[in-house]
Amino acid sequence: MTENREFFYRRLHSLLGVVPIGIFLIQHLVVNHFAVYGEESFNKAAGFMHDLPFRILLETFIIFLPILFHAILGVYIVFVARNNTRRYGFFRNWMFYIQRITGIITLIFIVWHVWETRVAIGLGNAELDYSLMEGILSSTFMFWFYIVGVVSTTFHFANGLWSFLVSWGITVTPKSQKIATYATLFVFIAVTYIGVRSLIKFAYGI
Amino acid sequence: MAEKTITLVITRQDSPDTSPYEETFEVRYRENMNIISAxxxxxxxxxxxxxxxxxxxxxxxxxxxxxxxxxxxxxxxxPRQACSTLVDKLEQPIRLEPMATFPVMRDLAVDRSRMFDSLKKVKAWIPIDGTHDLGPGPRMPEKKRQWAYELSKCMTCGVCLEACPNVNDNSDFIGPAALSQVRLFNAHPTGEMNAGERLEALMEDGGISGCGNSQNCVQVCPKGIPLTTSIAAMNRDTNLQSFKNFFGSDHAY
Incomplete structure (x- = not known):
């Protein structure tokens, strides 16, 4: 059974993007949002997540492995497409193109972000607390790098949710797909707000 | 007054192996010309x-x-049909190129074999031949016949493959047309008896998972076929088929 695994891998890729990666993304940004209520509030929430039982197993199977698989197959998917928005400037074709661009940006962002936080903490070079993010985001460049990274991630998630609904045959009619476009746009705006709001708090203390 | 002419800028190619070049033609204008008559x-x-x-x-x-x-x-x-494209409705000069997704045979003639191979791959027909008279088949609900008829308008013209960003040299994706044909033949009451075989063909490499939902196909289809509806419907059916195959079902034929 080495042949014809593409269907299985592509469906797994689609599923993993939502469960667990999408769910983790929302959880991550919501927990970050504790920062808005103050340093102590964030440290308490981050401490709770850090001290969850079986943390290494949870991280490995809910975060690291799914993202690794999604990223590797995703990069392949990006290189298979020959984008043609110049000739066919339809809305969905642009979404298709931006989905691939944000996928690559998100991958770069996540690699950097994990290196700077989780890996640094794991190696004992940093402490998981409010001041870690405050320090990183005090640089204007890093603030904007994080803004681009977070918006790109939330777009990729929201638009991916739309394709998930099509790939799993949930939204079949043009009408349901259109409603799903509006619904996922709302998801994009809501999740982006949650993420960006905490970044502003970390960077500017407001 | 000089005779009215139209300008054609044509991307030509002498053989499948030579490189393309442009050549301009001035042809005599007549009323109601289409691209073929030009x-x-x-x-x-x-x-x-x-x-x-x-x-x-x-x-x-x-x-x-x-x-x-x-x-x-x-x-x-x-990308469109030369026969139904009227010269009077076009800007001058008129630029004609062969479709880029297919190998060029000569000038504007391309080889669409990959589309016909895809139809064979997904078994886009209804097997009714037997050694004896099988009698009349089951009837089809009128409402279903109406949407299935729309799908039957596909003329394998290749415009949807041309517009699809995932149909190219890097991918073996069979393209929207064949996916929609599976829906057509699986909708037929007799064709439905072999539905699983067609769905399994769509689950092979280069099958339905190659779709990236750019939805260009439905925008460009000259026959207005609801290709993206067909693709989403086949997504649902192939997923169910794969679950049936894996977990087991008496309805996985």
Whole structure:
């Protein structure tokens, strides 16, 4: 059974993007949002997540492995497409193109972000607390790098949710797909707000 | 007053292995010309715009009423049928190119074999041959017949494959047309008896998972076939089929 695994891998890729990666993304940004209520509030929430039982197993199977698989197959998917928005400037074709661009940006962002936080903490070079993010985001460049990274991630998630609904045959009619476009746009705006709001708090203390 | 002419800028290619080049033609204008009749002028009078004698332009066409799909080409940047494209509705000069997704045979004639191979791969037919008379098949609900008829309008013209960003040299994706044909034949009450075989063909490499939902196909289809509805419907059916195959079902035929 080495042949014809593409269907299985592509469906797994689609599923993993939502469960667990999408769910983790929302959880991550919501927990970050504790920062808005103050340093102590964030440290308490981050401490709770850090001290969850079986943390290494949870991280490995809910975060690291799914993202690794999604990223590797995703990069392949990006290189298979020959984008043609110049000739066919339809809305969905642009979404298709931006989905691939944000996928690559998100991958770069996540690699950097994990290196700077989780890996640094794991190696004992940093402490998981409010001041870690405050320090990183005090640089204007890093603030904007994080803004681009977070918006790109939330777009990729929201638009991916739309394709998930099509790939799993949930939204079949043009009408349901259109409603799903509006619904996922709302998801994009809501999740982006949650993420960006905490970044502003970390960077500017407001 | 000088005779009215139209300008054709044609991307030509002498053989499958040679490189393409552009050649401009000035052809005599007549009322109600379509692209085919304009091209015919290059056969009647094989001289390019510089007045040099050249070979007549080669293209493919049959029905001349937009049902055979043979004369698809890129006209002023849009893939469409040369027969149903009227010169009066186009900007000058008119640029004609062969579709880029398919191998060029000569000039504007391309080889669409990959589409016909895909139809064979997904078994886009209804097997009814037997050694004895099988009698009449089951009836089809009228409402279903109506939407299935829309799908049957596909003429394998290749415009959807041309517009699809995932149909290219890097991918073996069979493209939207064949996916929609599976829906058509699986909707048929007799064809439905072999539904699983067609769905399993869609689950092979290069099958339905190659779709990236750019939805260009439905925008460009000259017959207005709801290709993306078909693809989403086949997504649902292939997923269910894969669950049936894995977990087991008495309905996985």
């Amino acid at each position: 091209l015919m002028e290059t056969q009647r009078n094989p001289y390019n715009a510089k007045g040099e004698k050249t070979t007549p332009v080669n293209w493919e066409s049959n029905c001349l009423e937009e049902v055979c799909g043979a004369c698809s080409m890129i006209i002023n940047g849009t």
